[in-house]
Amino acid sequence: MSATTTGLVCAHHHLYSTLARGMPAPPAAPTDFLSILELIWWRLDAALDLDIIEWSAKLGALEALECGTTAVIDHHESPHAIEGSLDVIAAACAEVGVRSVLCYGVTDRWTDDGRLAVHAIRDGTVRRGGVSAGARRGLAENERFLRAGGRGYVGVHAAFTCRDATLEAAAGLAADLGVGVHLHVHEGPDDAGAADRLAPLSSDRWLLAHCVHLPDGHPLRGTVSHQPRSNLNNAVGYARPARFAGERPVVLGTDGIGADMLEEFRLAYVAHRADDVTTGPDPAWRWLQAGADLVPDVAGDAVTWSYEPMQPWHLAFTPGVRAVRVEIDGAVVLEGGVATRVDAGEIRAKAAEAARRLFARLDV
Numbered sequence: 001m002s003a004t005t006t007g008l009v010c011a012h013h014h015l016y017s018t019l020a021r022g023m024p025a026p027p028a029a030p031t032d033f034l035s036i037l038e039l040i041w042w043r044l045d046a047a048l049d050l051d052i053i054e055w056s057a058k059l060g061a062l063e064a065l066e067c068g069t070t071a072v073i074d075h076h077e078s079p080h081a082i083e084g085s086l087d088v089i090a091a092a093c094a095e096v097g098v099r100s101v102l103c104y105g106v107t108d109r110w111t112d113d114g115r116l117a118v119h120a121i122r123d124g125t126v127r128r129g130g131v132s133a134g135a136r137r138g139l140a141e142n143e144r145f146l147r148a149g150g151r152g153y154v155g156v157h158a159a160f161t162c163r164d165a166t167l168e169a170a171a172g173l174a175a176d177l178g179v180g181v182h183l184h185v186h187e188g189p190d191d192a193g194a195a196d197r198l199a200p201l202s203s204d205r206w207l208l209a210h211c212v213h214l215p216d217g218h219p220l221r222g223t224v225s226h227q228p229r230s231n232l233n234n235a236v237g238y239a240r241p242a243r244f245a246g247e248r249p250v251v252l253g254t255d256g257i258g259a260d261m262l263e264e265f266r267l268a269y270v271a272h273r274a275d276d277v278t279t280g281p282d283p284a285w286r287w288l289q290a291g292a293d294l295v296p297d298v299a300g301d302a303v304t305w306s307y308e309p310m311q312p313w314h315l316a317f318t319p320g321v322r323a324v325r326v327e328i329d330g331a332v333v334l335e336g337g338v339a340t341r342v343d344a345g346e347i348r349a350k351a352a353e354a355a356r357r358l359f360a361r362l363d364v
């Protein structure tokens with residue numbers, strides 16, 4: 001039995017974190033969301049170079065394709081390898097055959113002399129001052145990539161690691177280029193006040209990842225990207241995305257934990273159900289499908305699955321459904337569950353080598 005659908009969209013990914021699985025334990029056990037960022041993710045992104053980014057992106061794109069995800073909306077950061085990083089990711093996705101919509105997440109969390117400004121983030125003084133050198137480089141990478149015809153957003157990490165001047169510069173650049181801003185919003189309690197700072201700058205083109213702690217009725221504009229697995233993993237709470245119905249579109253992303261969107265749909269459903277026993281899987285299914293509004297080209301992609309029917313009341317209770325064949329832009333890029341344009345075995349081997357190099361950098 002099989003059924004064919006259009007391609008799925010992962011509407012918030014971090015391809016740079018594909019190699020993080022199995023990474024060495026952090027120097028201390030994180031006790032809250034900010035220390036998870038500080039001890040894990042901000043150490044990982046600081047260790048990236050362009051070669052590691054390339055293999056991380058190729059493996060992430062391959063795994064997306066194998067899950068019938070034909071478009072990835074990525075949010076990238078690599079503070080010691082900024083220039084050209086978006087080209088590397090775009091080329092990696094194109095080689096595998098997956099559509100990509102990219103951005104570089106600008107931030108002021110690094111001081112101009114290269115230290116992590118953790119105290120300024122914790123006490124809120126990071127807001128003050130002009131755009132930092134690192135944020136200027138990030139803005140330039142977004143601008144360079146987009147002006148050269150790259151598809152994407154202007155990226156911002158999150159308001160709580162950014163100066164007001166940087167948020168204004170990012171919003172202004174996005175408006176000039178006719179795109180939105182893609183950023184983390186109220187993911188954890190540390191981002192309190194973010195929506196008030198961002199609302200005057202925001203537009204309907206913005207992509208707002210998480211919104212777990214976004215106050216009800218807030219006028220911040222944009223599409224909400226919901227990441228149920230990541231939110232559980234970081235113990236930040238449940239976003240209750242159903243509360244945005246009628247106010248803002250809601251889409252689903254993985255926040256870097258693969259790109260299996262049927263799996264993320266199942267989690268979105270069961271998280272919703274845990275909060276409201278009267279709900280069914282239809283709202284989570286609509287969030288999954290709304291990803292196509294952000295990357296309309298996926299309507300022309302065709303994914304043949306190992307199961308039928310591809311309907312929410314079936315799929316919510318049917319783990320393990322696999323993509324068998326994928327056609328993107330008229331070309332068959334997966335046949336019999338195997339990528340056709342690239343050697344999956346080689347990508348996995350090279351990615352494992354890059355992961356060993358990345359982990360060695362984390363140990364020093």
Ligand SMILES: [Zn+2]
Pocket residue numbers: 012013014075184209255256
């Ligand atoms: Zn994220």
